[in-house]
Amino acid sequence: MxxxxxxxxxxxxxxxxxxxxxxxxxxxxxxxxxxxxxxxxxxxxxxxxxxxxxxxxxxxxxLDNLKINKSASGIKYQSLPQSIQFFLAQFPEGFYGKKFREHEREYKNKAHTLAQELLGQVPYDSLLETEDYVEIAKRALKIVNATNLIFPNEKMSLKDGLVEPSAQKEFAVALHSLLYGNGVLEKRFVAFAKVLEKIEAAKWTTATYFLFIVDPSKFMFVKPTITQYSSELCGFEINYKPQLNWLTYKSVLSFSEYLFSEISDLKPRDMIDVQSFMWCIAPGTYQSA
CATH class of the missing domain: 2.30.30 (SH3 type barrels.)
Structure with missing residues (x-):
């Protein structure tokens, strides 16, 4: 045959x-x-x-998104059952144990609660209506500083980029559209990415952090190295490019949804759990994040 x-x-x-x-x-x-x-x-x-x-x-x-690693990274395919065992070796009680809560879940939950308080749709709508762009920028930076997910130099780039009133306005409008706009996500994401490029803060961490921390039921955070590593480990093509682009983020969302489905026996609550799982499954690379 x-x-x-x-x-x-x-x-x-x-x-x-x-x-x-x-x-x-x-x-x-x-x-x-x-x-x-x-x-x-x-x-x-x-x-x-x-x-x-x-x-x-x-x-x-x-298989529908198959990536066969041909780079010199040395990353070898690891099946999901193997990855689950690796995760459970670090967190024997899974997503609901004390260790996971203290190392991975608690501080992200707090940041999510803070984001809802400061830039949930109701307070955000009110701030935008009164054109209080300074306060929106201030609150966005406070949310960014609530976790260690974004590198310090990238936090500084965002802060420096939001000094001018015109930049604060563009950022505030684009971020509101990204989080709560009615249009398709692709256009909202691309528009937000263009604003980040304009203020010289166009990093994957910054571009995806707000969606993730405001609504972790749907959206994933992208930290390039570990996102690439975990996807290659799973043989899943995420079409990664350093420059912000919709195809990469769309692919990451598909990868995240795949993981959420495949680890259903562990009962993940949302993408916070999935993001932590991604960090944990790569042998020798795990650290709290």
């Missing part, structure tokens, strides 16, 4: 390997396949004939 690049297959005897995707056209002797359960395998066609899968059964979030 011949196999073409992109074919979806399963091993006829090893169910734990799950669904796979053929990575290149097979030759007469072997076929190279990426399986969700174990990563990349080269199968001898003399002994194994993978079963071709079509239709709805052939769809999987990882």
């Amino acid at each position: 011949e196999y073409k690049k992109g074919d979806r297959v399963k091993h006829p005897k090893i169910n734990d390997w799950g669904l796979g995707e053929v990575l290149e056209d097979s030759n007469t002797e072997s076929v190279r396949v990426f399986f969700v359960g174990v990563g990349e395998k080269v199968l001898s066609l003399k002994y194994v004939q993978p079963m071709k899968i079509t239709g709805d059964e052939a769809s999987h979030p990882v």
Whole structure:
């Protein structure tokens, strides 16, 4: 049997390997396949004939966004069951234990509560109506300083960028639109990114922090190194570029939703839990964040 690049297959005897995707056209002797359960395998066609899968059964979030790491980073694929075990080795009681609450959850919850108090939709609407852009900038910086998620130099760039009244106004209007606007998220995100570029504060952390901390039920925070690491570990393409862009953030949201679904047995509450999980699953890289 011949196999073409992109074919979806399963091993006829090893169910734990799950669904796979053929990575290149097979030759007469072997076929190279990426399986969700174990990563990349080269199968001898003399002994194994993978079963071709079509239709709805052939769809999987990882394979639909598959990234095979070809860089020198040395990051190897790690299945979700492996990642869950790694997470539980650090937090045996999972998302609801004391250690997780103290190291990961509590300070982000406090920042979320502060963000709702200072720039929830009702107070934000009121400040915008009275054109109190100075106060909006002040409150935004206070929310930023409530956690260690954004690097100190990036916090300083935002603070420096919000000195001029014109910058405060543009930032206030764009941030309100990002958080509470009626238009599609893509346009709101791009508009906010342009304002950050104008005030020389265009970093992924700053661009995604407010969505995440105000509404962690939907949105993910992007810290480039660890977001890339965790996505590569899971074989999930996030189309990362250093410059702010919608495709990368859209891909990160898809990756986050995939993780939320796949770790459902751990009962994650929101993207705060998922973001912490992303930090924890990479061997040797974990630190409280």
